[in-house]
């Protein structure tokens with residue numbers, strides 16, 4: 001799971017109990033203790049202070065304080081330990097299926113956000129997922145591949161951005177809300193794109209993906225065109241995807257199309273990281289009554305049937321649409337809101353799913369007995 005080297009410089013008496021305490025702290029997203037998950041990379045004593053370095057394989061900055069609070073009391077109960085200094089950080093493992101020397105060489109994971117049916121909130125999910133991954137400490141980019149309705153320029157509040165070409169070969173990405181963004185919408189009008197047939201559209205998108213000057217990225221989120229036709233299939237085959245997230249609403253018709261999406265990715269051997277059920281429920285702003293305008297539990301049922309996780313369920317909420325229309329998505333505009341918490345949880349699940357789906361690295365452990 002982790003490719004990090006572990007450097008444990010503790011006395012024999014202390015090392016065992018310290019590791020036992022740390023491994024009893026189960027990471028909720030990796031489903032394992034911190035030691036067996038490979039997160040504990042360095043241990044040392046400086047005087048009576050235990051120095052502890054944690055490197056997570058998925059971004060979870062918002063969880064650091066709670067984890068430190070959870071592990072500290074046990075460690076302080078050990079003889080000789082009077083203080084604990086914990087240094088948590090994140091490092092995405094290398095997936096890098098892209099051939100070296102290509103533009104994607106600087107990108108560790110490409111994540112497709114797809115839907116079988118249009119209008120279910122795929123772009124809204126892609127944008128908020130990208131921003132939530134960034135808020136959790138990752139370097140993130142987003143590619144708007146929704147060729148027939150590129151909405152990401154508007155959703156990110158940069159509808160008039162015109163990308164430059166610094167070397168006449170590559171196109172610069174926009175930098176907005178702490179992420180890098182590229183969209184065909186920056187380059188051509190939606191009307192021009194609607195006349196493109198499948199192969200031409202897929203060609204234009206892969207070209208845009210490969211010719212963008214992406215900075216070093218842990219995750220590149222690709223907002224796929226809706227549906228499961230030729231363009232989507234070609235993109236899924238041509239783009240080195242680490243995994244796919246399927247967005248659906250709980251309606252039968254959307255679910256039927258979401259199934260097609262799952263099957264398409266499974267056919268081309270792209271792991272389906274999970275399902276996001278959007279517009280899952282509505283809470284009445286007057287009386288607080290919770291209802292399910294598009295039906296209940298549809299996302300959970302297909303998740304169970306295809307044995308993929310249900311990553312989260314978002315409400316149908318006026319504020320979500322208003323925030324997107326204003327170009328200030330809720331993850332950045334309302335970081336403390338309940339909806340942002342849901343997107344952050346989805347982001348951590350996606351990051352953790354990618355971390356565990358990678359081939360296990362050889363972990364080298366060096367233990368130095370300090371006594």
Ligand SMILES: Nc1ncnc2c1ncn2[C@@H]1O[C@H](COP(=O)(O)OP(=O)(O)OP(=O)(O)O)[C@@H](O)[C@H]1O
Pocket residue numbers: 115117118119120121122123124125146149151226278279314315316317318320321322324325
């Ligand atoms: N949970 C939600 N609550 C309220 N409005 C939402 C929600 N999710 C998305 N919307 C709104 O629904 C509309 C469609 O969303 P979005 O563009 O994300 O869907 P899409 O699946 O990407 O559509 P397309 O098929 O056109 O690409 C937008 O106006 C968006 O703001």
